[in-house]
Amino acid sequence: MEETKPNLFKITFDGIEVEVEPGTTIMQAARKIAEADRSHDALVPPAMCYYEPLKGTGGKCRACLVKVTQGSAKDTRPMPKLVPSCITQVQDGMVVENTTNPAVLEARKGVVEFLLINHPLDCPVCDQAGECHLQDFAYEHGAAKTRYEEERRTFDRHDLGPYIQLHMTRCILCYRCVFTADQITNKRVHGVMHRGDAAEISTYIEKAIDNDFSGNVIDVCPVGALTDKTFRFKNRVWFTKPVDAHRDCPTCSGNVTLWYRGEEVIRVTARKNEWGEVKEFICNTCRFEKKNTSDWTIEGPAKVLRSSVISANKYRADLVKKPDFALKLANSQYKPIDDSRSYTTDQDQIRQLSIENNDKANHRSQLADKN
Amino acid sequence: MAKKILTEYINVPGIDTFEVYRKHGGYTAVEKALKTMTPEEVVEEAKKSGVRGRGGAGFPMGMKWSFLAKPEGVPRYLVCNADESEPGTFKDHHLMKELPHLLIEGMIVSSFALGAHKSFIYVRGELMYVIRILEKAIEEAKEKGFLGKNILGTGYDLELVVQPGGGAYICGEETALLESLEGKRGNPRNKPPFPAIKGLYQSPTVVNNVESISNMPWIINNGGDAYAAIGVGRSTGTKLISASGHIRKPGVYEIELGVSVDEFLNSDEYCGGVRDGHYLKALVAGGSSVPILPAHLITKTANGEDRLMTYESLSDGGFATGSMLGSGGFIVFDETACIVRNTWNFSRFYHHESCGQCSPCREGTGWMEKVLHRLEHGHGSMHDIDLLVDISKKIEGNTICPLGDAAAWPVASAIRHFREEFEWHVTHPHEATQPGAVYMGSAALV
Ligand SMILES: Cc1cc2nc3c(=O)[nH]c(=O)nc-3n(C[C@H](O)[C@H](O)[C@H](O)COP(=O)(O)O)c2cc1C
Ligand code: SF4
Ligand code: SF4
Ligand code: FES
Numbered sequence: 001m002e003e004t005k006p007n008l009f010k011i012t013f014d015g016i017e018v019e020v021e022p023g024t025t026i027m028q029a030a031r032k033i034a035e036a037d038r039s040h041d042a043l044v045p046p047a048m049c050y051y052e053p054l055k056g057t058g059g060k061c062r063a064c065l066v067k068v069t070q071g072s073a074k075d076t077r078p079m080p081k082l083v084p085s086c087i088t089q090v091q092d093g094m095v096v097e098n099t100t101n102p103a104v105l106e107a108r109k110g111v112v113e114f115l116l117i118n119h120p121l122d123c124p125v126c127d128q129a130g131e132c133h134l135q136d137f138a139y140e141h142g143a144a145k146t147r148y149e150e151e152r153r154t155f156d157r158h159d160l161g162p163y164i165q166l167h168m169t170r171c172i173l174c175y176r177c178v179f180t181a182d183q184i185t186n187k188r189v190h191g192v193m194h195r196g197d198a199a200e201i202s203t204y205i206e207k208a209i210d211n212d213f214s215g216n217v218i219d220v221c222p223v224g225a226l227t228d229k230t231f232r233f234k235n236r237v238w239f240t241k242p243v244d245a246h247r248d249c250p251t252c253s254g255n256v257t258l259w260y261r262g263e264e265v266i267r268v269t270a271r272k273n274e275w276g277e278v279k280e281f282i283c284n285t286c287r288f289e290k291k292n293t294s295d296w297t298i299e300g301p302a303k304v305l306r307s308s309v310i311s312a313n314k315y316r317a318d319l320v321k322k323p324d325f326a327l328k329l330a331n332s333q334y335k336p337i338d339d340s341r342s343y344t345t346d347q348d349q350i351r352q353l354s355i356e357n358n359d360k361a362n363h364r365s366q367l368a369d370k371n
Numbered sequence: 372m373a374k375k376i377l378t379e380y381i382n383v384p385g386i387d388t389f390e391v392y393r394k395h396g397g398y399t400a401v402e403k404a405l406k407t408m409t410p411e412e413v414v415e416e417a418k419k420s421g422v423r424g425r426g427g428a429g430f431p432m433g434m435k436w437s438f439l440a441k442p443e444g445v446p447r448y449l450v451c452n453a454d455e456s457e458p459g460t461f462k463d464h465h466l467m468k469e470l471p472h473l474l475i476e477g478m479i480v481s482s483f484a485l486g487a488h489k490s491f492i493y494v495r496g497e498l499m500y501v502i503r504i505l506e507k508a509i510e511e512a513k514e515k516g517f518l519g520k521n522i523l524g525t526g527y528d529l530e531l532v533v534q535p536g537g538g539a540y541i542c543g544e545e546t547a548l549l550e551s552l553e554g555k556r557g558n559p560r561n562k563p564p565f566p567a568i569k570g571l572y573q574s575p576t577v578v579n580n581v582e583s584i585s586n587m588p589w590i591i592n593n594g595g596d597a598y599a600a601i602g603v604g605r606s607t608g609t610k611l612i613s614a615s616g617h618i619r620k621p622g623v624y625e626i627e628l629g630v631s632v633d634e635f636l637n638s639d640e641y642c643g644g645v646r647d648g649h650y651l652k653a654l655v656a657g658g659s660s661v662p663i664l665p666a667h668l669i670t671k672t673a674n675g676e677d678r679l680m681t682y683e684s685l686s687d688g689g690f691a692t693g694s695m696l697g698s699g700g701f702i703v704f705d706e707t708a709c710i711v712r713n714t715w716n717f718s719r720f721y722h723h724e725s726c727g728q729c730s731p732c733r734e735g736t737g738w739m740e741k742v743l744h745r746l747e748h749g750h751g752s753m754h755d756i757d758l759l760v761d762i763s764k765k766i767e768g769n770t771i772c773p774l775g776d777a778a779a780w781p782v783a784s785a786i787r788h789f790r791e792e793f794e795w796h797v798t799h800p801h802e803a804t805q806p807g808a809v810y811m812g813s814a815a816l817v
Contacts, residue, residue: 059561059729059771060728060729060730060771061729061730062729062730062731062769062770063730065769081768081769082768082769084561087561106765107765107769110731110765110766110769111730111731111765111769113765114730114731114733114734114735114738114765115730115734117734117738118734118737147758148738150738150741150742150745151741153737172730173727173728173730173733175728191556192556192727194727195539195541195724195725195726195727196722196723196724196725196726196727196733196736196737197722197725197727197733197734197736197737198727199726199727199733
């Protein structure tokens with residue numbers, strides 16, 4: 001007897017063919033290619049706002065724009081504009097260019113620049129440094145220099161309840177936390193106020209998000225805008241060791257990652273998949289109140305993410321896989337990227353990078369942080 | 372005299388009341404459509420008329436209506452876009468305050484065509500007094516049996532709701548408008564899905580401009596073919612133009628599409644020419660979002676043909692040498708206008724009005740404004756001019772809604788046509804920052 005298979009759509013992405021189910025987005029199709037063959041990781045469009053487990057995310061940051069050069073087998077015309085791959089569904093016979101298309105790389109470089117012009121570049125004092133998607137995005141797709149000479153926009157820091165701090169100046173308005181808050185609570189207390197580049201994340205009138213799962217906004221935040229106050233300034237991620245563990249929790253699955261410094265658990269987070277996404281949200285008790293090894297059953301070392309600085313040689317220029325074209329483009333339009341640094345340890349690299357790129361901004365925000 | 376479709380009776384005293392409006396042929400289109408036509412026939416007339424959306428994009432209205440999805444058991448909505456906030460555009464305001472019943476009659480006929488039983492007029496929040504005028508007119512129409520249950524005994528029900536906006540330009544973008552109408556933050560939605568499939572409350576929805584809908588009574592009374600006979604080619608019918616700037620007679624004019632720009636600008640029937648003692652420098656033909664044109668490309672196209680007030684002729688030459696009819700906001704600049712200052716002013720507006728959802732527009736509009744501010748105030752460099760062009764390119768086409776494009780085009784076109792003037796601000800910062808200082812061409816530099 002023949003099995004009834006759903007009709008699969010065949011698409012070509014950067015010259016690679018893949019078959020996916022109808023309803024799949026271009027982004028998911030690209031991820032499927034990478035999941036089948038890890039050497040294609042660099043082909044996957046970057047996602048700064050899309051977050052697969054959260055309904056409604058995507059389409060905002062424009063980091064994932066790609067060129068559709070053939071709409072489908074039936075309608076072979078190209079799409080007139082670049083489209084966000086995270087929310088654009090595939091059609092049978094669609095042909096997509098990502099790293100092979102100069103317009104895409106140009107636009108993406110623009111998005112990096114736009115996201116950075118008002119960013120404080122305070123990585124040296126930011127708890128997110130080392131696991132920040134904006135750092136990765138800028139490193140992999142941006143130019144080495146900024147052309148922005150104006151004042152940067154700043155906001156005051158706010159506490160969102162006892163555990164979470166909002167550092168709005170670092171926010172890229174990806175709306176992930178807004179969707180999280182929306183989907184974990186039935187009260188609308190967390191959202192966006194004002195508009196344009198004055199828009200800010202807010203819990204109206206600084207009302208704390210009072211929900212057992214509110215801590216998850218920290219994990220979904222791609223940058224250091226929402227940080228864990230129990231971890232604040234405790235350590236740098238690259239000094240910590242992630243270990244998977246679980247406990248019998250009445251509220252959530254109890255499956256977490258513990259971050260050790262020596263013998264001490266200094267942070268608890270949900271587990272993230274290879275795309276930096278949390279599949280199982282955890283409760284605030286597990287996250288903020290269980291910081292003893294004795295609270296947990298240890299499973300073993302956590303899988304280190306592609307995006308983590310803990311993964312060996314993350315920022316070694318000779319090992320970083322950049323699409324050839326991106327390198328060519330970067331070389332042709334801006335000053336050459338300085339790839340001649342010497343590499344000793346990961347810490348040195350990070351320090352050096354931060355120092356080179358962020359001198360002024362660091363100084364400013366360090367001063368600000370002292371006050 | 373040119374044909375008037377919308378404004379023929381605008382000066383009749385009391386035309387904003389039901390009685391007077393009715394005496395001048397008002398609401399006959401409702402009687403005709405509801406009693407003698409099917410909804411499909413009304414849509415067919417709209418298609419035949421060739422009338423194009425008057426909100427800016429110029430999409431054929433009948434065609435838009437025919438795309439409306441009609442799933443069983445799901446309500447359909449008609450929403451009238453009366454958020455008019457584009458700098459230079461003030462025609463809908465004029466039409467609604469003078470002829471509220473014309474819009475209401477258009478809404479009834481259009482709702483009937485689309486099978487909508489609850490329709491909305493989303494009015495710019497600053498226009499509170501217009502909202503009151505509309506509400507009063509709706510009450511009158513309801514009393515006379517033209518709105519509400521079982522209209523004129525035909526069994527057709529329609530409720531018409533006037534909704535004030537919150538005063539944000541972005542809520543004029545159709546999907547932001549729908550979000551706002553649903554009581555949410557006015558963020559534009561990603562498309563697809565288009566409103567015709569999933570609009571208000573996820574139901575099929577048509578959004579049309581005030582002026583587009585106000586054409587419907589005439590089209591029903593006189594037929595789509597009669598409407599299509601007015602105008603030139605695919606620019607059928609008449610259009611309201613709100614003329615402002617350095618002209619002798621600013622105001623709102625109804626023109627037959629196809630009048631030449633020269634006639635519209637210089638004849639006494641319309642703008643009456645550039646104000647006395649001054650000469651034409653530039654024109655923004657269709658509201659602040661469209662590319663600005665320099666004097667030599669205003670009355671003639673690049674090929675030396677007469678430029679006409681039509682969708683096609685105004686965009687002749689693409690963005691290199693053309694512009695757009697847009698929403699009909701006709702802004703005239705004489706030689707006393709500083710293009711750099713004006714560009715900065717427009718770009719300040721878009722920076723202020725960006726909703727902030729997508730990175731290119733949120734960050735890029737502010738960046739362009741700051742660089743333009745610097746140039747205008749004598750602190751710019753030559754490199755800034757190219758930087759502006761590059762930023763505008765990186766915004767254009769890469770955003771969720773067309774506000775990004777609308778912010779990019781005025782900057783790109785001003786530099787395309789007036790680069791010398793930008794350069795003068797860099798090379799002559801002292802002169803350029805004197806009060807009222809304007810670049811007068813290379814001769815003045817000596
Ligand atoms: C930023 C922005 C603002 C807009 N503002 C208005 C407006 O105030 N009034 C309007 O009718 N259309 C406006 N539009 C166009 C609408 O999105 C939509 O195209 C129009 O309402 C459709 O009606 P029409 O086909 O009758 O023109 C705006 C579009 C954008 C991108
Ligand atoms: S705070 Fe973080 S998660 Fe929330 S919108 Fe900003 S960057 Fe995104
Ligand atoms: S283009 Fe601007 S206004 Fe439109 S959705 Fe993006 S940020 Fe908002
Ligand atoms: S990830 Fe697709 S737009 Fe942000």
